[in-house]
Amino acid sequence: MRVTYLEDLADTDRDVRVESENGNWRSRRIVLAREGVGFSFHETNIPAGTTNEFWYANHIECVYCVGGEGELLDRETGETYEIRDGMCYLLDKHDRHTVTAKTDLRLICTFNPPVTGREVHDENGVYPLLTEPDATTGNTTGNTTEEATA
Template sequence: MKIVDVNKIIGTDQDVHGPGWNSRRMLLKKDGMGFSMHETIIPAGAELNLWYKNHLEAVYCVAGNGSIEDKATGEVHEIYDGILYALDNNDRHTLRGGTEDMRLICTFNPPVSGRETHDEDGSYNIPDDE
């Protein structure tokens, strides 16, 4: 059994910051669960162009608001407490923070190792050992 206190992650190597986001990596590849789980904060007004071409991601909003735009269709979906979105086709998307910081619970498959940040096209690379 694993017990993880997000408050003990803040300020450690598992508290990863990038432009317009902060990801607290709660479960990682090394934990052997087959997925990683993160608490991610998107500040109000942030805009991120993302494409997880190497990962599938599911995201559940537990606080705040924003929107996600599907780059293939142009559809925009509102995000707020209680909304889940799943990028089940490695979807290119734009994530926008709304009027409040969004607090998101994210899962990635395959799991991340911990220190990944977005590359030039908004994705995470697969580590060389895979």
């Protein structure tokens, strides 16, 4: 059994903050590839008044809103959806999407394949597909050995 308290992740390698032209958010990575469970699990906070563009070309992501209000734009279709507490969206087609936070958003996210925690969004909002030995088996997770860039 593994127990994690969110406050224990503050200022560790599992506490990722992004402030750039392409986004402004904080992600606390609760479960990563190194745990060897086949997915990663994160809490992501997006501040009110910000717009973030994402595209997970190498991952499937599921997002569940547990607080706040915003808007989700499917950049392929132009459709928009209200983000609010209790709303879930699944990016099962590697959908290019934009999240605009009307109020502070608190989102719970899962990724498959799991992220390692070293990924950095590129200019298109894409995470590279990285690998890492997991803590339980020593087997490599993911499909490539690309290195993340800072």
